[in-house]
Amino acid sequence: xxxxxEAKPFRNKEKSKQKxxxxxxxxxxxxxFSGLKVNDIARTAGLDKKLIYNYFGGKDGLIDEYIRSQDFxxxxxxxxxxxxxxxxxxxxxxxxxxxxxxxxxxxxxxxxILLWGLLDNRRxxxxxxxxxxxxGARLFEGITDPHFEKNSKRYRAIIALLISGIYYLDIYATTxxxxxxxxxxxxxxxxxxxxxxxxxxxxKTYE
Amino acid sequence: xxxxxEAKPFRNKEKSKQKxxxxxxxxxxxxxFSGLKVNDIARTAGLDKKLIYNYFGGKDGLIDEYIRSQDFxxxxxxxxxxxxxxxxxxxxxxxxxxxxxxxxxxxxxxxxILLWGLLDNRRxxxxxxxxxxxxGARLFEGITDPHFEKNSKRYRAIIALLISGIYYLDIYATTxxxxxxxxxxxxxxxxxxxxxxxxxxxxKTYE
DNA sequence: ACAACATATCACCAATTGGTGATAAAAATA
DNA sequence: TATTTTTATCACCAATTGGTGATATGTTGT
Numbered sequence: 001x002x003x004x005x006e007a008k009p010f011r012n013k014e015k016s017k018q019k020x021x022x023x024x025x026x027x028x029x030x031x032x033f034s035g036l037k038v039n040d041i042a043r044t045a046g047l048d049k050k051l052i053y054n055y056f057g058g059k060d061g062l063i064d065e066y067i068r069s070q071d072f073x074x075x076x077x078x079x080x081x082x083x084x085x086x087x088x089x090x091x092x093x094x095x096x097x098x099x100x101x102x103x104x105x106x107x108x109x110x111x112x113i114l115l116w117g118l119l120d121n122r123r124x125x126x127x128x129x130x131x132x133x134x135x136g137a138r139l140f141e142g143i144t145d146p147h148f149e150k151n152s153k154r155y156r157a158i159i160a161l162l163i164s165g166i167y168y169l170d171i172y173a174t175t176x177x178x179x180x181x182x183x184x185x186x187x188x189x190x191x192x193x194x195x196x197x198x199x200x201x202x203x204k205t206y207e
Numbered sequence: 208x209x210x211x212x213e214a215k216p217f218r219n220k221e222k223s224k225q226k227x228x229x230x231x232x233x234x235x236x237x238x239x240f241s242g243l244k245v246n247d248i249a250r251t252a253g254l255d256k257k258l259i260y261n262y263f264g265g266k267d268g269l270i271d272e273y274i275r276s277q278d279f280x281x282x283x284x285x286x287x288x289x290x291x292x293x294x295x296x297x298x299x300x301x302x303x304x305x306x307x308x309x310x311x312x313x314x315x316x317x318x319x320i321l322l323w324g325l326l327d328n329r330r331x332x333x334x335x336x337x338x339x340x341x342x343g344a345r346l347f348e349g350i351t352d353p354h355f356e357k358n359s360k361r362y363r364a365i366i367a368l369l370i371s372g373i374y375y376l377d378i379y380a381t382t383x384x385x386x387x388x389x390x391x392x393x394x395x396x397x398x399x400x401x402x403x404x405x406x407x408x409x410x411k412t413y414e
Numbered sequence: 415a416c417a418a419c420a421t422a423t424c425a426c427c428a429a430t431t432g433g434t435g436a437t438a439a440a441a442a443t444a
Numbered sequence: 445t446a447t448t449t450t451t452a453t454c455a456c457c458a459a460t461t462g463g464t465g466a467t468a469t470g471t472t473g474t
Binding site for chain 1: 239240241322324325326327328333336337340343344347360361363364365366367368369370371372373374375376378379382383384385386387388389390392400401403404405407408411412414
């Protein structure tokens with residue numbers, strides 16, 4: 001059934017590296033952090049563990065490369081072309097928060113990496129944090145800081161609280177069956193309630 | 208120097224159990240979750256690991272008991288004696304959130320346990336979650352639900368977001384040097400900015 | 415004193431961990 | 445073809461993991 005063109009080599013370094021990266025993802029998804037053992041990773045990838053040392057310098061190097069391969073902020077884009085500056089970034093903020101709430105809930109890999117950022121502080125995780133900060137800087141310095149003037153820092157604090165709350169609730173909803181403040185964060189009903197709250201708070205902030 | 212009364216027995220089951228619980232805390236504090244190995248725990252406690260199996264049934268039992276020993280919500284009390292119902296729980300909500308922001312930041316053990324709630328879902332962690340839910344239920348059902356009526360669920364969602372945000376930011380601040388939304392969450396300045404935001408959002412919610 | 419019991423230690427186990435040098439097999443090059 | 449380089453496997457290592465039965469030592473009651 002799977003007749004491959006024999007032209008491309010059977011042994012392929014890049015393909016093998018990809019297999020390892022995918023193995024990390026798979027184990028992370030099924031067993032969590034504690035399941036990330038070199039032996040397991042190699043077995044999952046269907047390759048010898050020695051290659052992990054040859055190609056990535058060890059388990060840490062492999063994990064670092066996996067983290068770097070996840071492009072977290074790719075879904076947050078300013079699609080309106082700068083026309084929204086007039087509202088002080090209100091619509092952009094709201095859209096960004098709501099899309100993050102949905103994105104992080106669906107993307108379990110990102111959840112794991114966010115958790116990593118709370119457990120460890122690897123070098124590779126700092127790249128992610130810096131990405132977030134740089135991404136935010138564009139919004140803050142360019143749009144909201146001028147709009148809120150004296151209260152610009154309070155606005156940053158509000159966004160920090162909401163982003164963090166969104167992360168936490170999404171991760172909590174995934175690993176936990178329990179409700180949070182009486183809301184079922186897995187149900188469409190509970191989630192739309194959170195969305196309403198986000199929208200409401202942004203509206204009030206811009207009043 | 209340490210002349211102890213020879214009356215109390217040198218071998219003491221309860222004292223030994225306490226040593227194990229303290230060892231868990233110590234390791235959690237220094238090495239984190241991954242350092243919690245039976246051998247290390249026993250060595251840290253200065254006792255034989257066999258006792259962990261005798262007294263707690265194993266590592267999991269020990270950890271469960273450690274988690275149960277942490278009384279999370281002890282610091283959240285309604286000290287006003289019901290006189291604050293007239294304001295719809297506004298002051299209580301604000302005080303509760305602000306004190307949690309401070310408490311979780313200072314209490315690193317609680318941070319670890321909160322993280323645990325996002326990683327695992329142990330039985331013992333559900334007790335904590337239930338405590339939080341029951342604690343919240345008193346506030347919601349008794350005070351804020353009647354006050355907000357139709358919007359009672361939105362209020363719950365707002366509190367959920369703020370509590371979660373507070374947890375995340377506190378944990379983030381502890382394990383990370385980086386800023387969050389341009390705010391230094393370790394500095395008094397950055398933290399008071401968050402406090403202002405919490406206060407501001409609650410005010411707006413009650414408007 | 416003695417036994418009976420609770421408390422704690424020890425020696426040892428199999429399985430798994432991270433890690434490496436020698437070697438095989440495939441590809442590229444000549 | 446023969447040679448060299450890259451890619452991958454294998455066998456093996458020491459250290460650590462969780463776990464237990466036999467044993468020692470302290471404590472209590474008679």
